[in-house]
Amino acid sequence: MEKLLELDHLTKVFSLGSLLSRIRITAADNVSFYIKPAEIFALAGESGCGKTTVARMILGFEEPISGGIVHKGKRGEKSKDKKVWFTEGVQAIFQDPFGTFNPLRRVDRYFFETIQNFRLARDNGEAIKLIKEKLNAVGLSYEEFSGKYPSEFSGGQLQRISIARALLTNPTLLIADEPVSMVDASLRMSIVNLFKKLKEESGLSVLYITHDLATAYYVSDRIAIMFRGHIVEMGPVEKVLMDPKHSYTKLLRESIPEADPKKRWSGAITLSDIEHEEYLREGCKFAGRCPDVMKICKSQVPEDMYVDDVLVKCHKYTGNEDA
Amino acid sequence: MSVLRDLFKDYRFALSFCVLCMLLALALLTIFSPHDPTFWGVVPRDLKPSRDNLLGTNSKGQDVFWQATFAVRNSLIISVIAGTVSRVVAVLVGMVAGYKGRGTDRALMFISDSLLVIPLFLIIVMLAMLVRDMMNLVTLGLLLAFFGWAWDARVIRSLILSLREREFTQTAVLSGTGTLQLVLKEYMPFATPLVFSTLINNMAWAIGMEMTLAILGLVNMDIPTLGTMLQWAISYQAILLGYWWWILTPIILAILLFVALYWLSVSISEYLDPRTRIQRVGAQ
Amino acid sequence: MSTTILRTEQLKAFYVLDVFGTQKVVKAVNEVDLEIMENEVYGIAGESGCGKTTLLKALYAAIEPPLRLIGGKVYYRVNDEEIDVSSLSAEGRRRLRWEYVSYVPQGSMSVLNPVIKLKETYRDFLDSHVSGKTKDEVFEIAKEHITELGLPLKILDAYPHQLSGGMRQRVTIALAALLKPRIIIADEPTTALDVVVQRGVVQLLKDIQERLKNTIILVTHDMGVQANVADRVGIMYAGKMVEEATTADIFENPLHPYTRYLINSLPRFGDKTTRESVPGSPPSLIDLPSGCPFHPRCPYALDICTKQMPSSIDLDTNHKVACWLVGEGEDGKAS
Numbered sequence: 008m009e010k011l012l013e014l015d016h017l018t019k020v021f022s023l024g025s026l027l028s029r030i031r032i033t034a035a036d037n038v039s040f041y042i043k044p045a046e047i048f049a050l051a052g053e054s055g056c057g058k059t060t061v062a063r064m065i066l067g068f069e070e071p072i073s074g075g076i077v078h079k080g081k082r083g084e085k086s087k088d089k090k091v092w093f094t095e096g097v098q099a100i101f102q103d104p105f106g107t108f109n110p111l112r113r114v115d116r117y118f119f120e121t122i123q124n125f126r127l128a129r130d131n132g133e134a135i136k137l138i139k140e141k142l143n144a145v146g147l148s149y150e151e152f153s154g155k156y157p158s159e160f161s162g163g164q165l166q167r168i169s170i171a172r173a174l175l176t177n178p179t180l181l182i183a184d185e186p187v188s189m190v191d192a193s194l195r196m197s198i199v200n201l202f203k204k205l206k207e208e209s210g211l212s213v214l215y216i217t218h219d220l221a222t223a224y225y226v227s228d229r230i231a232i233m234f235r236g237h238i239v240e241m242g243p244v245e246k247v248l249m250d251p252k253h254s255y256t257k258l259l260r261e262s263i264p265e266a267d268p269k270k271r272w273s274g275a276i277t278l279s280d281i282e283h284e285e286y287l288r289e290g291c292k293f294a295g296r297c298p299d300v301m302k303i304c305k306s307q308v309p310e311d312m313y314v315d316d317v318l319v320k321c322h323k324y325t326g327n328e329d330a
Numbered sequence: 331m332s333v334l335r336d337l338f339k340d341y342r343f344a345l346s347f348c349v350l351c352m353l354l355a356l357a358l359l360t361i362f363s364p365h366d367p368t369f370w371g372v373v374p375r376d377l378k379p380s381r382d383n384l385l386g387t388n389s390k391g392q393d394v395f396w397q398a399t400f401a402v403r404n405s406l407i408i409s410v411i412a413g414t415v416s417r418v419v420a421v422l423v424g425m426v427a428g429y430k431g432r433g434t435d436r437a438l439m440f441i442s443d444s445l446l447v448i449p450l451f452l453i454i455v456m457l458a459m460l461v462r463d464m465m466n467l468v469t470l471g472l473l474l475a476f477f478g479w480a481w482d483a484r485v486i487r488s489l490i491l492s493l494r495e496r497e498f499t500q501t502a503v504l505s506g507t508g509t510l511q512l513v514l515k516e517y518m519p520f521a522t523p524l525v526f527s528t529l530i531n532n533m534a535w536a537i538g539m540e541m542t543l544a545i546l547g548l549v550n551m552d553i554p555t556l557g558t559m560l561q562w563a564i565s566y567q568a569i570l571l572g573y574w575w576w577i578l579t580p581i582i583l584a585i586l587l588f589v590a591l592y593w594l595s596v597s598i599s600e601y602l603d604p605r606t607r608i609q610r611v612g613a614q
Numbered sequence: 615m616s617t618t619i620l621r622t623e624q625l626k627a628f629y630v631l632d633v634f635g636t637q638k639v640v641k642a643v644n645e646v647d648l649e650i651m652e653n654e655v656y657g658i659a660g661e662s663g664c665g666k667t668t669l670l671k672a673l674y675a676a677i678e679p680p681l682r683l684i685g686g687k688v689y690y691r692v693n694d695e696e697i698d699v700s701s702l703s704a705e706g707r708r709r710l711r712w713e714y715v716s717y718v719p720q721g722s723m724s725v726l727n728p729v730i731k732l733k734e735t736y737r738d739f740l741d742s743h744v745s746g747k748t749k750d751e752v753f754e755i756a757k758e759h760i761t762e763l764g765l766p767l768k769i770l771d772a773y774p775h776q777l778s779g780g781m782r783q784r785v786t787i788a789l790a791a792l793l794k795p796r797i798i799i800a801d802e803p804t805t806a807l808d809v810v811v812q813r814g815v816v817q818l819l820k821d822i823q824e825r826l827k828n829t830i831i832l833v834t835h836d837m838g839v840q841a842n843v844a845d846r847v848g849i850m851y852a853g854k855m856v857e858e859a860t861t862a863d864i865f866e867n868p869l870h871p872y873t874r875y876l877i878n879s880l881p882r883f884g885d886k887t888t889r890e891s892v893p894g895s896p897p898s899l900i901d902l903p904s905g906c907p908f909h910p911r912c913p914y915a916l917d918i919c920t921k922q923m924p925s926s927i928d929l930d931t932n933h934k935v936a937c938w939l940v941g942e943g944e945d946g947k948a949s
Contacts, residue, residue, distance in 0.1 A: 266865065
């Protein structure tokens with residue numbers, strides 16, 4: 008199978024505001040990409056770029072306005088059982104480890120419920136065996152896990168427990184929505200190394216959604232950079248991050264603080280001031296902040312071009328001259 | 331149980347628990363009552379409290395003490411029926427409206443809002459007048475329940491609306507949990523303190539409402555309740571005639587009941603509040 | 615010759631909690647000695663739950679129950695005089711706040727009043743510290759302040775929810791610098807921010823420091839941010855300061871095993887070799903391990919590490935470390 012998951016021109020528009028001043032935000036604009044089996048694909052961008060909306064559409068929590076999702080060759084049907092179709096082959100983990108579990112319930116309840124609902128074991132003994140197996144895969148023991156409430160664990164531990172729960176159904180695709188942003192920088196490796204291990208040992212694919220390009224570089228095979236609803240650059244992670252073509256990718260890449268005092272940031276940058284301002288722009292959404300902006304950028308959205316195996320959405324490569 | 335031990339550390343719970351136990355004991359004493367509470371003239375009238383009549387007698391020729399036991403029992407029965415039935419309806423309506431949303435939500439909230447907007451008191455008075463002769467403890471309880479669920483249904487609905495957006499709802503969906511299971515297992519623990527405290531408040535309201543209806547003469551005056559006792563005492567001019575034992579008994583019992591219920595509700599809901607519960611959960 | 619502007623001596627601040635009858639003591643700050651100079655950016659790094667925020671609260675003299683000052687002292691240097699903070703009255707402390715030392719708490723974007731415009735917030739702040747200004751004068755001060763720091767003027771007429779998260783964070787920091795305080799304490803100002811926004815916030819902090827030539831105490835667990843902005847870094851673990859040095863020194867020559875882990879666990883571009891994060895989890899501050907609190911997770915733990923807490927050793931390059939491994943090597947004495 009070439010493509011495990013394929014998104015085909017997925018679009019989602021949100022209407023915000025009151026009766027008098029409605030604005031329409033295109034959270035995801037014709038987003039298309041695919042994920043191969045046993046591959047870690049990073050979807051990177053800052054908050055408000057649409058990556059979480061894409062994840063919610065894949066999981067069935069939001070309806071796209073147009074476009075489709077194809078999983079293992081089957082197109083997503085708008086039926087009631089869509090969630091069931093997804094939740095056995097596709098699982099997800101979320102950003103806030105303490106929000107992922109109900110603080111008033113013991114964490115192991117979710118494990119037993121998953122096993123019951125998907126009929127993964129015949130009796131309690133088998134269920135515990137399965138749970139132990141998955142807990143071991145994430146580096147935790149059953150004794151330190153059983154019978155406890157979420158508040159008794161640390162953030163990093165809870166996130167690993169969350170991954171263990173997702174692994175119970177032996178999924179082929181794991182959607183990880185900002186799994187390490189709320190974990191201390193020094194503990195992120197333990198979670199991210201897990202993804203690598205699972206990919207290598209069980210052939211799991213991961214859609215790694217993040218704004219942290221450093222971990223994205225470390226763990227993923229291919230990466231797509233999103234900006235205000237558009238994919239602006241996509242390709243193998245070495246090429247995209249070590250030799251960025253789009254100006255936004257360059258900005259992201261340079262803004263990562265390196266743990267080396269000799270490599271401090273030089274040069275000031277400008278940030279966007281008002282929320283939603285950039286979404287409503289005509290033409291290329293990055294034109295307001297781009298150091299290489301041209302006249303055409305402000306009126307026309309650039310097409311997708313392939314440059315050296317990498318997809319780029321920028322007028323510098325479309326060959327369009329200034330109008 | 332460790333739960334009771336923790337609760338008893340709060341003086342409000344301890345006191346109210348004792349008072350309620352006392353009142354319950356009073357209510358249970360009705361089994362031993364030597365007189366039928368609806369009969370008049372079973373003892374000499376207007377006697378002061380003595381060894382034979384612990385709380386004296388009233389102008390109808392009834393022993394005040396035994397009347398009081400029946401009054402407490404009946405008032406409690408009415409309030410328990412009113413409280414529990416209205417809780418059940420409020421929870422059902424609130425949860426279904428909150429989780430389903432859209433059409434179901436709008437329809438249910440329309441009904442609920444109508445009940446909130448209608449002047450409650452007038453309708454109760456009108457209905458009570460119509461069914462006065464057929465009124466007994468159960469029908470009165472149900473009547474009060476009918477008007478007691480609308481407000482709390484809305485409160486529970488907004489709780490569900492906010493819980494629906496939390497990430498653990500998504501985790502539960504990904505675990506394959508169906509809608510009904512989700513609402514019962516995930517959301518109920520958050521709703522419990524609400525249900526408890528509103529139950530007790532509702533009970534207090536029901537007792538108060540019953541007393542009001544009794545003063546207006548809209549309930550069956552032969553059945554002894556706190557309200558009817560009070561009404562008889564007033565109509566026989568007990569204050570002017572100085573029969574303090576007759577008029578003070580229902581008043582003091584009512585005050586004890588109200589304060590006890592209030593303290594119970596406050597201490598239990600503080601204990602059950604999800605925020606303090608989470609703190610406690612980790613600390614063990 | 616730079617002078618000390620803030621000093622602590624064996625500072626001890628614990629949380630004493632009473633949960634339904636059982637008493638628990640959280641040893642958040644456990645014998646901390648700090649010396650912070652004028653005109654420098656001092657970074658405090660460590661995992662969540664190591665006591666950094668409590669240390670800041672103690673430095674800012676905002677100690678309220680259940681937090682209690684168990685021992686030690688905090689000294690400010692105000693007008694060439696050393697003042698013991700605990701000897702000040704509540705009014706004295708209030709006057710020092712914002713004019714001498716200001717505090718930017720974690721998640722400070724919610725500090726802005728959501729129902730008034732930004733210029734009103736400015737007026738609120740100024741009114742409580744500088745009296746007798748008219749509405750117009752206040753507006754002028756606010757405009758000057760905003761433009762000096764490179765932020766756009768139009769934000770003054772906006773409500774907080776209309777601004778982006780990064781802008782709110784920067785406005786909060788700008789407000790903290792309004793009265794030109796000698797010390798600005800920032801608690802995790804860049805956590806939960808996107809990478810580009812983070813850079814903007816750090817840039818603002820640097821600008822403020824260069825302009826006012828004051829001291830910034832920056833707490834963050836992100837060593838990358840520390841590398842970019844701090845002059846000196848102190849590493850905190852389980853309520854104690856385990857290492858302190860200039861930024862260049864800490865990154866080039868980390869001595870404490872925990873510091874080494876912190877630095878090596880960060881991914882670097884161009885290098886996809888496997889990295890390890892710190893093994894295990896941070897200790898509970900209620901139930902601290904005996905001796906050196908890091909020994910359960912330390913791969914080089916010696917027998918003495920389980921029995922006694924190492925004292926801080928002063929190496930000549932302005933580098934302090936509290937570790938038995940270093941103690942044995944340096945002075946050759948068995949301890």
